Amino acid sequence: MSAKAARIRKGKTAAMAEVCSVHAGAILFGVPIAHILEIVGSARPQPVPLAPGFIGGLVHYRGDVLTTVSLRHLLGLSPREGPQDILVLESAGGCFGLLVDSVSEVLSVSTADYEPNPSILDERRGALFAGSYKLKNQLLVMLEPERLDPVRLGGSQAA
Amino acid sequence: MDDLTREFLIESQEGLDRMERGLTELEKRPEDTGLLAEIFRSVHTIKGTTGFLGFKRLEKLAHAGENLLGLLRDGKLRADGPIVTGLLKLLDGLRAILKFIEAAGDEGDGSDAELIRVLVELQAPARAGQPVSAAHGAKSVAKSAPASTAGPMTPSVAPASPAAAVANSTAGAAAAPQSEKVAPPATEEAAPLKAEGAKLRPQAVGSAAESTLRVDITLLNRMMNLVGELVLTRNQVLQATAADPNMTPLSRRLDMVTADLRETVMKARMQPVSNIFSKMPRLVRDLTQSLGHRARLEMEGQETELDKSLLEAIKDPLTHAVRNALDHGIEPPEVRVAQGKDAEGVLRLRAAQEGSHVLVEISDDGAGIAVDKVRAKALERGLISAERAAQLGERELLQLIFLPGFSTAAQVTNVSGRGVGMDVVRTNVEKIGGKVEIDSRPGKGTTLRLRIPLTLAIVPALIVRSLKQSFALPQGALSELVHIPPERTATAIEWIENAPLYRLRGRLLPLVFLDGLLMPGRECRLDPSRDNFIAVLDADGRRFGLVVESLADPEEIVVKPLSAVLKDIGLYSGATVLGNADLALILDPTSIALKAGVALDEADDPDCAVEGGEESQETARQEFLLVEASGRRAAVQLADVLRIEQLPLSRIEYIGYRPVLNFAGQLLPVEDAGGVLAGCEGKPDAQVVVVICRDGGRQVAVAVSHVLDVAAGGDLFEAGANLRAESVTLLKDRVTGVVNLVGVERLPAAETAPAALAAAQT
Incomplete structure (x- = not known):
C-alpha cells in the first residue's frame, strides 16, 4: 500500500482491527486474529531430521500432524531451548503452525496507525513482514500467514 | 456453484453410471424393456433438470439422445451394436459437459453437432441391418398369443416404462387369459423377462433409498x-x-x-467393490471391439467392501490388469478356435474378503505367459545372470515380470505377451500395503491376484528409535531383525572402505546407519555400551540392513500425511501419533535405499529374485525359528511363521478346555504342548509369546516362552537306515524337535466357531 493510500484511509473513518501480539526475539509481532485457528501453549515440537532450517518441527494437533515454521529461524535468531507457543494459522495451502517465543495478548489497533514496510528494510525481511502499526511505545510488526506458509517458504528457498 | 447445481451434478453422474451399466447389459439383452426404460429415465432426468437450470448445450444433447432412446423404448428400433456405440458416445458427451460444468461452472462452448447428427442418423428406421423392432416384437408375442394382433400388444409392453417390472407383469397377465390354450409358452417367455427386470430394479433405484445419506x-x-x-x-x-x-x-x-x-x-468409509467393477463392462466392450477379440466378462463378489481411499487406489491397477488380459491374454477368436477353445474368451473378476484382506482376482482363459520368453527377455535386459536364469523355476520366472525395467511397453508386448507396466501395478498395490501374485499356465490362462488390506488408514509398523526420536518402519518391508549384543559390537560389522556390511547367514548385507543418514557427518559406528539392532529390509528388491539404536513395540499406526516441504525430503512417507502421544515419522524404505545408494540386489539371492512370490521352497525348508517353551527347545519351520506376538495372558481365551486366540478378527487355536500357558496360571499379568504359523489354509498359534534365533537346520538320518528322520532337525548342533503344526487340533466346524467365540467373550 502506498503512503498516499494510507493517507486516504486515514482521512476516512479509522477502522479497528484485532491483532494477536506475539514475541519473537526483541520484536513485537502481530497476526490478525481472523487467521488464527488456535493457540497451542508450551509445545515441544518434534524435530524432523534433514528438513529445511525454517521448519520448527512437527506437533500433534487435533488428531493431525502439523508442520511448524520457526519464526526465530526466519529472523536469523538462534533456536530457543524449552517449550514455545504455537499459533495455528490457516493459509491457502492448509494449516501450519508458527513457533513463537510467547503469545502475548489480543490488541485492538486502529487502521489509522498503519504504515507499510519502510523502504530501508532489507529485502528478505520485507518479504516476510506486512507493514506495522504504531503503538504508543513501540511498533507492532505485522505478519501475514500467506507469506509464512512452509510450502511457499520451501519454494522460495529452492529458487 | 450453488447447491442446486452441485446436487444436479452428483445426481446426473449417478444416473450416467447407471446408464453405462445398462448400456453394456443392453447389448446382451436388446429386448429388455426394463433396462431401456432405466436408460431412458437417466437421460430424461438430465434433460428435464438442465432445462430448469438453463444449461442449453446439455439440454440439446440430452434431447437428441432422448429421442433415440424413446424409439428404442417404444420398440420402433432395436438396440444393435451401432446404436449402443452411439449411446455410449452420448454418455461420454454428457459426461464431458458435466465435468466442464463442475470445473468451470458453465457448459463450455464446444459443439456437439457431430454427435447429435450421429444420434439423429441412428433414428432412421431404414438403416441397413436394422430389423424393424415392431415386427420382431410381434413375432414373439404372436407366438404366445396368436389371438391378439401384434400392434396393440407391443406398445402395452413398452411405454409403461417408469414401472417396467409392473408393466411386464401386467403384459404377462394380459397375454395369459387371451391365450389360455397356449398358455405355457407365454408364461415361460414372460418369466425370464420379469425376473431380469426385477433383478435390475433394486440396483437401479438403490440411490433413492430413504435410509441412506450422502456424506462428503x-x-x-x-x-x-x-x-x-x-x-x-x-x-x-x-x-x-x-x-x-x-x-x-x-x-x-x-x-x-x-x-x-x-x-x-x-x-x-467402506464401499462395495462394485463401484469400480461396474466400470469394467464398458472397458471390456470398448477394448474387445477395438482389438477384434471376443470376451465375456464375469464378475463375482461385487458386494465385498473396501475403504474408499483404497478403492480409488486399486482402480488404475485393476484397469491396467483388465487391459492386459484382453490385449495380451485372450487370443484373437480364430486362434482360439484353432486351439480348440471357445471363440469367446472369459475374463473373470472376483473379489472376496479373506481375514483382514480383500482379494481381487483377475483371471482370463487366454494364452498365458510363456516363461521361456520371460527368461529370454530378462536375460536380454540384464536383469538376471545366465546361471541364475537356468536355476529359476517357472513360478520364479513369472515373478520377473514385476521387476522394474523388465518392460517398456512395446518391446515386451511382442515378446512375452504380458508385462506392460506390471511393475507399476505392483508398486501401486504395494503402496497401499497390498501384494500382487501371478499365476499362469501356457495355453490355459493367467490369474493375477491383488491382496489389499481392508483399510488404508492403519498400517502395522515397528517403532524404532534413533537420535532420541521414534520412527515407524512399515512391517511390509521388514523381513527380519538382528540383535547385536554389546560384546559383539566390535566385530559384528565389516567394512570395505567406508561401506559397512554385515554377514547375514553367510551373505553380505549392506548396512545403512539411520542416525548417520539423518545427520550427515555423524560417525557411523555401533555403540559398544549398549545393544544395537539391524532391521533387515526388503524395499522393492533392494535389500539392506538399517542400523537403529533400539526397538520399541510394534504398533498399528494411523498414517497422517506430511506437508509438501517435508515430503520433498524424500525419506518420510508420513507421520503418526503413537500410543504414548509421541510423534513418529514413518520411514520410507525404498527412498532410504535409493538415498543410500543400495542397488537392486543381484538376482543371485533366491529370496530377492522371487520377490513378490513365495520363497524358494528348498531354501526355506532348511530354516527354522528356534524357540524355547518351558525350558525345552523346539523349532518351527520359518516358512510357516507369519508373526511373532507378545500378548498379555488375558488375550488367550478358552473354548471349553481349548485355548484360542482372537487375533486380528480371526480365531486361532493355540498349541500349548510346552505347557507355557499352564505355567502362567494364576499370574494374570503375565505376558506370553505366541508364534503365529500357517498350516495349509489355516493359522495356528504356538505358545512359547522365548524366541531364541533363526537357524539353518540339517537333516538327521537314522543310523544304518538312511531314512530322513521326521519332526527333528539339527539346529546349532543340537537335535531339536520340530513343532508339528498339522497335529494341532482343529477348532469346531467353521460355522460354530464364531458362535463359540461370542460365547467365550460374553
Whole structure:
C-alpha cells in the first residue's frame, strides 16, 4: 500500500482491527486474529531430521500432524531451548503452525496507525513482514500467514 | 456453484453410471424393456433438470439422445451394436459437459453437432441391418398369443416404462387369459423377462433409498481424525486413572465406546467393490471391439467392501490388469478356435474378503505367459545372470515380470505377451500395503491376484528409535531383525572402505546407519555400551540392513500425511501419533535405499529374485525359528511363521478346555504342548509369546516362552537306515524337535466357531 493510500484511509473513518501480539526475539509481532485457528501453549515440537532450517518441527494437533515454521529461524535468531507457543494459522495451502517465543495478548489497533514496510528494510525481511502499526511505545510488526506458509517458504528457498 | 447445481451434478453422474451399466447389459439383452426404460429415465432426468437450470448445450444433447432412446423404448428400433456405440458416445458427451460444468461452472462452448447428427442418423428406421423392432416384437408375442394382433400388444409392453417390472407383469397377465390354450409358452417367455427386470430394479433405484445419506468424504476423513484423537486421549485417561478404583468402570466404558466408535467410522468409509467393477463392462466392450477379440466378462463378489481411499487406489491397477488380459491374454477368436477353445474368451473378476484382506482376482482363459520368453527377455535386459536364469523355476520366472525395467511397453508386448507396466501395478498395490501374485499356465490362462488390506488408514509398523526420536518402519518391508549384543559390537560389522556390511547367514548385507543418514557427518559406528539392532529390509528388491539404536513395540499406526516441504525430503512417507502421544515419522524404505545408494540386489539371492512370490521352497525348508517353551527347545519351520506376538495372558481365551486366540478378527487355536500357558496360571499379568504359523489354509498359534534365533537346520538320518528322520532337525548342533503344526487340533466346524467365540467373550 502506498503512503498516499494510507493517507486516504486515514482521512476516512479509522477502522479497528484485532491483532494477536506475539514475541519473537526483541520484536513485537502481530497476526490478525481472523487467521488464527488456535493457540497451542508450551509445545515441544518434534524435530524432523534433514528438513529445511525454517521448519520448527512437527506437533500433534487435533488428531493431525502439523508442520511448524520457526519464526526465530526466519529472523536469523538462534533456536530457543524449552517449550514455545504455537499459533495455528490457516493459509491457502492448509494449516501450519508458527513457533513463537510467547503469545502475548489480543490488541485492538486502529487502521489509522498503519504504515507499510519502510523502504530501508532489507529485502528478505520485507518479504516476510506486512507493514506495522504504531503503538504508543513501540511498533507492532505485522505478519501475514500467506507469506509464512512452509510450502511457499520451501519454494522460495529452492529458487 | 450453488447447491442446486452441485446436487444436479452428483445426481446426473449417478444416473450416467447407471446408464453405462445398462448400456453394456443392453447389448446382451436388446429386448429388455426394463433396462431401456432405466436408460431412458437417466437421460430424461438430465434433460428435464438442465432445462430448469438453463444449461442449453446439455439440454440439446440430452434431447437428441432422448429421442433415440424413446424409439428404442417404444420398440420402433432395436438396440444393435451401432446404436449402443452411439449411446455410449452420448454418455461420454454428457459426461464431458458435466465435468466442464463442475470445473468451470458453465457448459463450455464446444459443439456437439457431430454427435447429435450421429444420434439423429441412428433414428432412421431404414438403416441397413436394422430389423424393424415392431415386427420382431410381434413375432414373439404372436407366438404366445396368436389371438391378439401384434400392434396393440407391443406398445402395452413398452411405454409403461417408469414401472417396467409392473408393466411386464401386467403384459404377462394380459397375454395369459387371451391365450389360455397356449398358455405355457407365454408364461415361460414372460418369466425370464420379469425376473431380469426385477433383478435390475433394486440396483437401479438403490440411490433413492430413504435410509441412506450422502456424506462428503472430507467429513468422514475429519471424523476419522477426531476418532484417532479420541483414542489417544483415552489412552492418556486410562493411564492417569489406572490407580483410582473409582474411575475403573468409567474408564473401561470410555475404552469400549471409543473402540466401537472407531470401528463404526471405519465402516462408514467402506464401499462395495462394485463401484469400480461396474466400470469394467464398458472397458471390456470398448477394448474387445477395438482389438477384434471376443470376451465375456464375469464378475463375482461385487458386494465385498473396501475403504474408499483404497478403492480409488486399486482402480488404475485393476484397469491396467483388465487391459492386459484382453490385449495380451485372450487370443484373437480364430486362434482360439484353432486351439480348440471357445471363440469367446472369459475374463473373470472376483473379489472376496479373506481375514483382514480383500482379494481381487483377475483371471482370463487366454494364452498365458510363456516363461521361456520371460527368461529370454530378462536375460536380454540384464536383469538376471545366465546361471541364475537356468536355476529359476517357472513360478520364479513369472515373478520377473514385476521387476522394474523388465518392460517398456512395446518391446515386451511382442515378446512375452504380458508385462506392460506390471511393475507399476505392483508398486501401486504395494503402496497401499497390498501384494500382487501371478499365476499362469501356457495355453490355459493367467490369474493375477491383488491382496489389499481392508483399510488404508492403519498400517502395522515397528517403532524404532534413533537420535532420541521414534520412527515407524512399515512391517511390509521388514523381513527380519538382528540383535547385536554389546560384546559383539566390535566385530559384528565389516567394512570395505567406508561401506559397512554385515554377514547375514553367510551373505553380505549392506548396512545403512539411520542416525548417520539423518545427520550427515555423524560417525557411523555401533555403540559398544549398549545393544544395537539391524532391521533387515526388503524395499522393492533392494535389500539392506538399517542400523537403529533400539526397538520399541510394534504398533498399528494411523498414517497422517506430511506437508509438501517435508515430503520433498524424500525419506518420510508420513507421520503418526503413537500410543504414548509421541510423534513418529514413518520411514520410507525404498527412498532410504535409493538415498543410500543400495542397488537392486543381484538376482543371485533366491529370496530377492522371487520377490513378490513365495520363497524358494528348498531354501526355506532348511530354516527354522528356534524357540524355547518351558525350558525345552523346539523349532518351527520359518516358512510357516507369519508373526511373532507378545500378548498379555488375558488375550488367550478358552473354548471349553481349548485355548484360542482372537487375533486380528480371526480365531486361532493355540498349541500349548510346552505347557507355557499352564505355567502362567494364576499370574494374570503375565505376558506370553505366541508364534503365529500357517498350516495349509489355516493359522495356528504356538505358545512359547522365548524366541531364541533363526537357524539353518540339517537333516538327521537314522543310523544304518538312511531314512530322513521326521519332526527333528539339527539346529546349532543340537537335535531339536520340530513343532508339528498339522497335529494341532482343529477348532469346531467353521460355522460354530464364531458362535463359540461370542460365547467365550460374553
